Amino acid sequence: METQTSTSSAATGPLQGIRVLDLTSVVLGPVATQILGDYGADVIKVEPIEGDLMRANGVSRHAGMSSIFLAINRNKRSLAVDLKTAEGRQILLELAAETDVFVHNMRVPAIERLGLGYEALRAVRPDIVYCAATGFGQSGPHRAKPAFDDIIQAASGIAGLMWQSTGTADYVPTLMADKTTGIVTVNAILAALFHRERSGAGQYVEVPMLETMVEFTMTEHMGGLAFEPPTAPAGYGRVVSGGRKPAPTSDGYIAMLPYSPQQWLALFRRVGREDLARAYDLSDRHKLNAAVRDLYRELNGLTPTRSSAEWVAICDELDIPATQIWQIDELPEHPHLKAVGMFQAMDHPSEGALLATRPATLFGATPAQIRSGAPLLGQHSGEILAELGYDAGRIERLRSAGIVKEPVPPR
Numbered sequence: 001m002e003t004q005t006s007t008s009s010a011a012t013g014p015l016q017g018i019r020v021l022d023l024t025s026v027v028l029g030p031v032a033t034q035i036l037g038d039y040g041a042d043v044i045k046v047e048p049i050e051g052d053l054m055r056a057n058g059v060s061r062h063a064g065m066s067s068i069f070l071a072i073n074r075n076k077r078s079l080a081v082d083l084k085t086a087e088g089r090q091i092l093l094e095l096a097a098e099t100d101v102f103v104h105n106m107r108v109p110a111i112e113r114l115g116l117g118y119e120a121l122r123a124v125r126p127d128i129v130y131c132a133a134t135g136f137g138q139s140g141p142h143r144a145k146p147a148f149d150d151i152i153q154a155a156s157g158i159a160g161l162m163w164q165s166t167g168t169a170d171y172v173p174t175l176m177a178d179k180t181t182g183i184v185t186v187n188a189i190l191a192a193l194f195h196r197e198r199s200g201a202g203q204y205v206e207v208p209m210l211e212t213m214v215e216f217t218m219t220e221h222m223g224g225l226a227f228e229p230p231t232a233p234a235g236y237g238r239v240v241s242g243g244r245k246p247a248p249t250s251d252g253y254i255a256m257l258p259y260s261p262q263q264w265l266a267l268f269r270r271v272g273r274e275d276l277a278r279a280y281d282l283s284d285r286h287k288l289n290a291a292v293r294d295l296y297r298e299l300n301g302l303t304p305t306r307s308s309a310e311w312v313a314i315c316d317e318l319d320i321p322a323t324q325i326w327q328i329d330e331l332p333e334h335p336h337l338k339a340v341g342m343f344q345a346m347d348h349p350s351e352g353a354l355l356a357t358r359p360a361t362l363f364g365a366t367p368a369q370i371r372s373g374a375p376l377l378g379q380h381s382g383e384i385l386a387e388l389g390y391d392a393g394r395i396e397r398l399r400s401a402g403i404v405k406e407p408v409p410p411r
Contacts, residue, residue, distance in 0.1 A: 009369075009371050009372075010371075011040035011041075011042070011369075011371060012040060012366060012367050012368075012369055013038065013039040013040025013041075013363065013366050013367065013368045013369065014039055014040060014363055014366040015036060015039040015040040015041040016040035016041075016366070017040075018036075018040070018041040018042070018100045018101065018193070019041065019042045019044070019098065019099045019100050019101070020033055020036050020037070020041045020042065020043045020044070020099070020100065020101040020102075020103065021044055021046065021092070021095055021096055021099040021101065021102045021103070022043050022044060022045045022046060022076065022103055023046050023102070023103065023104035023105075023106065023111075023116070024045075024103055024104055024105045024133065025047075025052045025053060025054065025105065026052070026053055026054050026105070026148075026178070027054065027068070027072060027149070027175050027178040027179065027182070028105050028133055028177075028178040028179075028181050028182045028185070028209065029103060029104065029105035029133055029182065029185070030045075030052070030054070030072040030073050030182075031072050031178065031179050031182030031183070032103065032133065032182040032183070032185035032186050032189070033045070033076065033103060034072050034073060034074060034075060034076070035182075035183070035186045035359075036101070036186060036189065037074065037075030037076050037371075038074075038075055038359040038361075038368040038369070038370070039359075039361075039368050040366065040368070041101075042077070043075060043076040043077065044076070044077050044079055044095065044099075044380075044384060045073065045076040045077065045078045045079070045375065046079050046081060046083070046092065046095075047078055047079070047080045047081075047377060047378070048080070048081075048082065048083070049080055049081070049082050049402065049405050051064060051080065051377040052069065052073075052377075054066065054068055054069045054072070055069045055377065057069070058071075061351055061352070062350065062351065064376070064377055065350065065351055065374065065376070069374055070348075070351065070354065070356070070373065070374045071356065071357075071374075072374075073374035073375070074356070074370055074371075074372060074373050074374050075370065075371050075372055076372075076374070076375060077375060077379070077380035077383070077384060078375035078376065078377060078378055078379045078380055078381070079091075079095075079378065079380060079381050079384045079385075079404070080377050080378030080381055080404060080405035080406070081381070081403065081404050081405075082402065082403050082404075083114050083116070084114070085403050087398065087401075087403050088403050088404075089114065089115055089116065091385070091388070091403075091404070092116060093116075093120070093121070093124050094124075094388050095384070095388065096121045096124050096125050096128065097124040097125050098125075098388075099125060099128060100128070100129060100193070101128070101129045101130075101131065101189055101193070102121055102128055102129070102130045102131070103130075103131040103132075103133065103185070103189065104116075104131075104132060104133070105132075105133040105134070107134070107135070107144055107146070108132060108134060108138055108143070108144075109144055111132070118130045118132075118204045122202070125202070126202065127196055127200060127201060127202040128202045129189060129192040129193055129196060129202050129203065129205065130202065130203070130204050130205065131185060131188060131189050131192070131205040131206075131207065132204070132205070132206050132207070133181065133182075133185050133207045133208075133209070134147075134206060134207070134208045134209065135147020135151075135152070135208065135209050135210065136208055136209070136210050136211075137206065137208040137210070137211050138206060138208075142210070147209050147210070148178075149171075149175045149176065149177045149178045150171055152177035152178075152181075152209045152210055152213050153171045153172065153176060153177050153213070154169075154171075155210055155213075156177065156210055156213035156214045156216075156217050157214065157217045157218070157221070158171070158172060158176065158177070158213065158217055159171055161217070161221070161235075161240060164235065164240050164241075165239075165240050165241060176213075177209055177213050178209075180212065180213065180216055181207060181209045181212045181213065184207055184212050185207045188205050188207050189205065192205050218234070220236040220239060221234055221235050221236050221239075221240075222234060223235045223236060223237075238289070238292065241293070242292050242293060242296075243292055243293035243294075243295070243296030243297065244257070244292075244296060245296070245300070246325050247296075247299060247300045247303040248300070248303055248304050249303050249304060249306060249307055249308045249310075249311060249324075250304055250305065250306060250307050250308075251307045251308055252307075252308045252324060252325060253308070253324070253325035254303060254308045254311050254312065254322060254323070254324055254325060255321075255322060255323050255324075255325060256299065256303070256311065256315060256320065256321075256322045257320065257321040257322065258295075258299075258320050259320075259321065260285070260288075261282035261283065261284065261285065261287070261288050263318065263319075263320050264277075264280075264282055264288065264295060265277045265282060266318050266320075267299075267314070267315075267318060267320060268298075270314055270317070270318060271302060271314070273302070276298055280294070280295065308324040308325075309324070312324060331343075332355065341358060342357055342358060342360070343355055343356070343357060343358075344356055344357070344358045344370065346370065346373060348373040348374075349373070350376055351373070354373065356370065356373075358370060376407035377405065377407055378404065378405040378406045378407050379406070379407050381395075381399075381404045381405060381406050382395050382399075382406055385398070385404065
């Protein structure tokens with residue numbers, strides 16, 4: 001496994017030359033801005049003096065540099081500044097004048113109280129792309145409510161689907177709403193930059209979590225609600241209660257997906273169950289869909305008789321999609337992920353040896369890359385202020401007054 005040294009190098013991605021002023025925190029916004037940084041943008045992460053809350057969440061070797069923070073804040077420079085002070089706000093406005101994209105995930109009334117709403121930033125940079133990643137769309141009654149991943153999973157129907165499917169309301173055990181909305185935020189920013197490239201005009205962009213996740217969830221679950229009047233309840237029956245589940249094997253679990261009538265028949269015959277091949281009328285896909293729960297019940301009765309590796313081999317032979325169930329601790333040893341170098345060893349200046357996932361998207365001409373690891377709180381404060389023309393004495397005065405902060409080496 002090749003080791004990546006976590007020091008700044010020249011950007012090579014397609015967003016090289018784009019500057020992003022990042023007022024996001026926790027997960028949603030940092031996921032989005034990290035992708036922009038991976039794509040080559042110069043991302044300035046503006047943090048409060050006490051730092052992003054996510055610095056404390058996860059596993060830590062040193063305080064303030066948690067595993068989650070490390071995972072979603074690479075390729076960024078950290079400026080720690082008190083935006084509640086007039087001088088702190090002035091620093092941000094001066095940066096905004098030299099910025100292509102401004103993105104935040106604060107509640108809109110809060111960002112307006114700071115004097116950093118769209119109109120304030122457009123006054124100093126008329127063509128700025130200003131993106132607000134909100135919890136709820138600002139035209140609705142919930143516009144000022146706080147929103148976190150659990151709340152959005154519950155409000156968007158995801159926890160309800162778990163209830164419908166398993167009998168117990170539950171959250172998907174990953175930050176699905178945060179990360180999905182983060183990816184949509186990247187798409188929105190890229191589209192707005194493309195519009196600016198063609199027209200010369202910036203714009204205000206809003207990406208609300210609830211609406212984003214309702215669109216995400218209802219893609220396959222509109223069901224009978226797609227028609228007026230509704231012809232059936234909402235929900236994609238095959239997903240909610242169609243019988244597909246990881247199947248137990250003699251040494252673990254396997255995901256198997258015979259997708260056509262021909263594949264089901266071939267699988268039953270390959271394992272010597274001609275009786276099952278004869279028992280079901282699989283002459284077309286409609287008949288397959290009608291019998292799918294029974295078919296998976298039969299399959300789950302067969303899989304414990306062989307190991308996961310044996311079942312994968314059979315499915316490979318028949319060109320049936322299949323994989324063993326991988327535990328997350330095992331993923332660095334997944335043969336495909338090892339072959340493509342998905343996990344990279346890194347040497348971080350303060351955290352030492354780390355393991356990280358690389359950018360998954362591949363650009364033939366402008367490769368995305370890890371140029372630097374997640375920064376210490378305020379690691380680049382002096383550097384960024386110097387770029388604005390602040391001399392050493394002025395920077396020291398701001399530091400002494402507590403308006404900006406530079407890092408204390410980890411203990």
